[in-house]
Amino acid sequence: MKFEAITIKDIAKALGLSTSTVSRALRDSYEISPETKEKVLLYAKENNYRPNPIALSLKEKRSSSIGVLVCEIANSFFSQAINGIESVAQEKGYNVIIAQSKEDFEKEVSSLQYLASRSVDGIVFSVSGETSDFSHVQQLYSRGMNMVSFDRVVDFPDIHKVSVDNYKAAYDATTHFIKNGYKNIACVANAAFLSITKERVEGYKDALKDHKIQLNPENIYYCLHGGLLYEEVAEIMAHATKGKSKPDAILACSDKITTSIMRYCQQENIAIPKQVGLVGFSNLDLTDLLAPSLTVVQQPAYEMGRIAAELLIKQIESKRPIKEFEDVVLATELHQRASSEKKKA
Amino acid sequence: MKFEAITIKDIAKALGLSTSTVSRALRDSYEISPETKEKVLLYAKENNYRPNPIALSLKEKRSSSIGVLVCEIANSFFSQAINGIESVAQEKGYNVIIAQSKEDFEKEVSSLQYLASRSVDGIVFSVSGETSDFSHVQQLYSRGMNMVSFDRVVDFPDIHKVSVDNYKAAYDATTHFIKNGYKNIACVANAAFLSITKERVEGYKDALKDHKIQLNPENIYYCLHGGLLYEEVAEIMAHATKGKSKPDAILACSDKITTSIMRYCQQENIAIPKQVGLVGFSNLDLTDLLAPSLTVVQQPAYEMGRIAAELLIKQIESKRPIKEFEDVVLATELHQRASSEKKKA
DNA sequence: AATTATACCGGTATCGTTTGCGTAAATTAA
DNA sequence: TTAATTTACGCAAACGATACCGGTATAATT
Known part of the structure; x- marks a missing residue:
């Protein structure tokens, strides 16, 4: 029927x-x-x-829909961001079409292709962890697709970007460790290509430098799958805790990495923060209830989604080509809790 | 441009x-x-x-897109379900358009209207907590829109439904409490109208009856907003803990309710499970890391999404009207952890 | 009385694609 | 040689809505 x-x-x-x-x-x-x-x-x-919106779309050559490409919907950060995007879209009469890259480059390319071929009026996207070459984005964008880069932003200039101050977030988190007496701080980051990874690692390095702590390159780890695979993190943790370096603190640079590290520590009976302090990037709303309560860097995901959607729709509805591109950088919040509490002497 | x-x-x-x-x-x-x-x-x-898919849609009178209506995207259960829906849609060449009701009846009606007017080929939906009257759904459905009801299912018969065995989930959780020595078990449920609420409360009641425990009606609480508002839960908890009944265990019937109860207990220094045991419905993947680790009823959200999407697409692509309607009921998993551990004498 | 203005409404092209029908040319059959 | 058939393509309608370009009837003006 x-x-x-x-x-x-x-x-x-x-x-x-x-x-x-x-x-x-x-x-x-x-x-x-x-x-x-x-x-x-x-x-x-x-x-x-x-x-009939389809007839209108055909006539007006616009569909009143925007595409959203994220690596994983079932991730608190992205679902909150989508929430923000959807709320703006709803207000402005657009609908939201979602696609996932699952941190896979091929799937990212095909998903973008798919969204474009579905005649969306614009796309809000966050690139996958495997993406080091942005030419597919560049190409679509230069062919006239309206696009806004968010969270994991691209490296070319003439495009709206919405992200957080990852440098400062990592800098502050690392400084927080140092002030609390941690000496040998490791950093477990996402895939090395990502903008957010570079910025976070840079913030981490600079915090060490500014506090006259010698950087040990072995203390920096990268997860190509962003912690989507538990084993990836478990291996790193095994290496870190059983190797020479033996960090007394870990800065976990993504939601999944954070959770995986906690799980590893619990399984291996590694006491947090006694044996190793932990600060994680996370947007889950119950990190305060964890054992121990977790110090987190929280991102304004909902707000990021709203802003990205607003910029995109403004661009879609603009009569003349945009010349001035926004590079919105929001602040993160550091919630200090037990997992990184002050070292006793 | x-x-x-x-x-x-x-x-x-x-x-x-x-x-x-x-x-x-x-x-x-x-x-x-x-x-x-x-x-x-x-x-x-x-x-x-x-x-051009829009031109094709106009001609073929189908858009190759399906709508998803949930109350909140940024909820682990629903984002996992959407994940499942999206994966099937992707395989079959459909795109997914999402809408949220935010547990609001008016918004549910307008969202459904919106999706229908956006010419989706079908809709997978879970009703809001305020929805007791299903005539808006009934009407759309009888006008020929393909629809599959999931999670919070509607009460009329001739429609595909995908849900979990809420009765058994609550029955088993309650029984688990009883076997572990809890005597005065309360149940904090979602809005009373919802199918899932009725089934869960029924399971709770029958478990008590079957174990010859007298039901205290005051021990059953309902949250109209499903715990979206912390205050709602806080009030209930205040009433429960400071009133006459003083339950020694609580069955929390939703994700948000569970989290809110834990947070309340932490703030009020109520020890779990010593002062009050807790079992919650939750699809978060770090309930094992909470303090105390949380006994949860976990739902196969991803699988539910997949099945619902498959049924919907099959219905969309069926040549003749469907006569046989599926009522898929999946099993939940009870993960026993510290928050409901055995009472000492 | 002829012209002009105004109010109201219809015909048709258009968006991009598919498809039934028509037809010229080429090929085959008689 | 002529008729029948096949091959290979074009024309136009259709999907639903809009907008330009008209057109007609009545009323107002010269």
């Missing part, structure tokens, strides 16, 4: 009018007599007429 | 053919000579031709 909506033609036929008259009556044109308007409006209301 | 894709007309003009010939060549029709086909195919490939 099929859902068949009433069309302007049906109204025209029922009332003995032409489609153009009905169309104009519905759009309240001055060329239509009040009586005719009333008749049409009444009939339309009674029969619950809605203009 | 606008993203302008190449059309069949462009190809026709470039090669000096008619659009119909190009169309047929692309669809590999027998009426087109091999040479012409080759020319067209080559040109199409070189210029990255993709058929």
Whole structure:
């Protein structure tokens, strides 16, 4: 069975009018007599007429929908961001079409291709962890697709970007460790290509430098899959805790990495923060209830989604090409809790 | 700027053919000579031709997209379910359009209206906590929209449903409490209208009855907003812990309720499970890391999403009206952890 | 009375694609 | 040689809505 909506033609036929008259009556044109308007409006209301958005899209060459590409929906950061995107889209009369890259480059390329071919008016995207080459994005963008880069932003200039101050976030988190007496701080980051990874690692390094702590390159670890695979993190942790370096603190640079590290520590009976302190990037809303309560860097995901969507829609609806590109950088929040508490002597 | 894709007309003009010939060549029709086909195919490939899905939708009266209505995207259960839906949709060539009701009846009605007017081919939906009257769904459904009800299912028969065995989940959780020595078990549930609420409360009641424990009606609490508001839960907890009944165990019937209760207990220094045992419905993947580790009823959200999407797409693509409706009921998993451990004497 | 203005409405092209029908040319059959 | 058939393509309608370009009837103006 099929859902068949009433069309302007049906109204025209029922009332003995032409489609153009009905169309104009519905759009309240001055060329239509009040009586005719009333008749049409009444009939339309009674029969619950809605203009067919697909026909409109075809005519107007716009679909009033925006695509969202993230690596994983079932991730608190991204679902909160999508929440923000959806709320703005709803307000402005757009719908949201979602696609996932699952941190896979091929899937990212095909998903973008897919969204573009689905005639979305624009795309908000965060690149996958495997993405070091942005030419597929660049290409689509230069062909005229409206795009806003968020979270894991691309490295070319003329595009709206929405991200957080990852450098400062990592710098502050590392400094927080140092102030609390931790000496040998490791950093477990996402895939090395990512903008967020580079910035976070840089913040981490600079914090060490500024506090005159010698950087040990072995203390920096990268997860190609961003912790999507537990084993990836477990291996790193095994290496870190059983190797020479033996860090007394770990800065975990993603949600999944953070959780995986906690799980590893619990399984291996590694006491947090006694044996190893932990600060994690996380947007889960119950990190305060963990054992121990977790010091986290929290990102304004919902807000990021809202801003990205607003920029995108503004760009879509702009008459002339955008010349000035925003590079919105929001602040993160460091919630200090037990997992990184002050070292006792 | 606008993203302008190449059309069949462009190809026709470039090669000096008619659009119909190009169309047929692309669809590999027998009426087109091999040479012409080759020319067209080559040109199409070189210029990255993709058929305009909007034009196709208009013609075929189908959009190859499905709508998803949930109350909140940023909820682990629903984001996992959406994940499952998206994965099936992707496989079958559909895209997913999402909408949120935010547990609000009005917003649910308008969101459904919205999805329908956006010409989706079908809708997977979970009703809001305020929804006791299903006539808006019933109406849309009887007008021919393909729909699958999941999680919080509707009460009318001729529709595909995908849910979990909420009765058994609550029954087993309650029984688990009883076996571990808890005597005065409270149940904090979602809005009373919801199918999942009724089933869970029923399971709770029957478990008590079967173990010859007198039911205290005051021990059953309902959250109209499903715990979306912390205050809602805090009030209930205040009433429960400071009132006469003083339960020694609580069955929390939703993700948010569970988290809120834990947070309340932490703030009020109520020891879990010593002062009050806790079992919660939750799909978060770090409940094992909480303090104390949390006994949870976990739902196969991803699987539910997959099944719902499969049923919907099968229905969409079915030539004749469906007569047999599935009522898929999946099992939940009870993960026993510290928050409900055995009472000492 | 002829012209002009105004009010109202219809015809048709358009968006991109598919498809039934028509037809010229080429080929085959008689 | 002529008729029948096949091959290979074009024309036009259709999907739903809009908008330009008209057109007609009545009323107002010269």
